[in-house]
Amino acid sequence: MNRDYGAELDALKAQLAELDKLVRHIAGLEGKPAAEEATGRAEKEVFTHGSGNGAESCAIYFSGSYRSGDQTVRLEPQERQSDEVLGLNRAKAAKVLSALGHKQRLDLLLEVWNEALTGAELVERLNMGTTGQLYHHLKALTGADLLIQEERGGRYTVPAHRRFPLLLLLSAVSDLIDTSDYIDMTEARNEAHSYLGAATKEGYDLHQLLWAVVDNSVLEHQAGYCSEVGIYLHDDGSVTVADNGRGIPTRLLPQTGQPAVQSVMTKLDLLGDLKTSFVAPGAEKGISIAVVNALSRTLSVEIRIDGSICRQEYRHGIPQSGLMTVGETNETGTTVTFKPNSDLFAGRFDKAAIEARAGELMEAYPGLRLRIQ
Structure with a gap:
């Protein structure tokens, strides 16, 4: 027996077309173009996923x-x-x-x-x-x-x-799990005195945050990996510290699935040892880079490592994005730009005070060059 496959395919297509026509009729889409169908479906989904009083309504399915x-x-x-x-x-x-x-x-x-x-x-x-x-x-x-x-x-x-x-x-x-870090950072803002020492009537000394960030670059120099640090004062009251060290690691941590730099920037106890943190006069605790992040309104970190330039933005210590690769480079180093929280800190950065501090550091570490701009 010889089968006519062409005729069978034509009949199957006709049946599918008839089925499609029936479905479109039931759905009220008959006569609408494809683009309008897609819009109609999207609108239908938006409206059917919400309840009449505006509250979210959904179902959670699970098995295993x-x-x-x-x-x-x-x-x-x-x-x-x-x-x-x-x-x-x-x-x-x-x-x-x-x-x-x-x-x-x-x-x-x-x-x-x-x-x-x-x-x-x-x-x-x-x-x-x-x-x-x-x-x-x-x-x-x-x-x-x-x-x-x-x-x-x-x-x-x-x-x-x-x-x-x-x-x-x-x-x-x-x-x-990351919310535990953000809760800690909120508590750090509420207990800023333990990190910053005594405050004046106007607020805390914002230079303490800058010294803490620069201190990280000095530690990198002591380890033999950083020879230059640039400090850039901006008109909006923020400041940038850029060094040519190794760069904060960006690899993903198996325990959290997050990049290592995010742990460095958000875990207050990761570098909380007073031996590895800058300690403000009269303070009880050291200021790690995570503390700087917690006490800043905004902060961005840019890392040059392994041929890539990576960047992450924070607001009040909370990441606003994942770690993004934004370019390529043969250089290494870390750049941190932050704007102190105006609810805690008074005034603006004093260039003369920064230059004096930079001079002290270069005298203490002859192989380290600091530039202020």
Whole structure:
């Protein structure tokens, strides 16, 4: 039997055309051009995704699986409406979040996640000074059905039915993890005196931020990688410090998935050791570059490293973009431009004071050249 493939294809095309016509008729798009169809679809999506009172409305879908020993446990696909999620009992939700937000309790949950452990083993692994402190948290977690004990005096583990909710919660937290740095930066602004010493009636001395940034370049010089530093005063009250050092690393950190420079610019405790930070007279803590970022209204950092020029912008310490590659170069170094927060600092940068400081540094480090412009 000989088949006429051409005729069969023509018949199939005709059927598809008829189906398309029917769908367009049902959707109310009959007679509209393709561009208008696309616009209509987009408008329809915009309107159907919002509720009548202007509040966002959406659904969250989730499913998954994980291996426990030689078993694979699967979570059937589930759906939660945003109204349902946002309408949780707030007092109870706060209790759950505060219970899990305790670091030692989170340590306990994660420590027994893959391996059942006894109380004594947990004390040793987590370096807890006393078993009383441990059992206080264990009692709370077991009472909340977040941990179970095999038998009295036995090992602790996370119940199977609690594993998925905890994984989902931690997944959401991983997308919010950087907010912990921004909260710290807000607190730094509220406690500026601990970094800047005593303030005058007009405010704090903004030169302390500049000395801290220049001090990073001096440290790079002491390490043998920086010979020139340029300080540029701008009409808008901002200042730029540019050096020819190695450049702040830009590689992605596996723990956070963020570039290393972002950690340097946002983690207050990363370089918080007084031995590696500039310390203002009368201050309790050293001023790292992250502190400068926290106390500045705007800051941009440009890094010349590995043949590329990379840049990132910040406002009140919060990144306004990812780390962007903006050019190529054979040079290395770091350029930081910042504008001190006018709510904290008074006046403008004093060129004479900066020149005097630069002279002191060049006298102390003969191989380092500082230029003020």
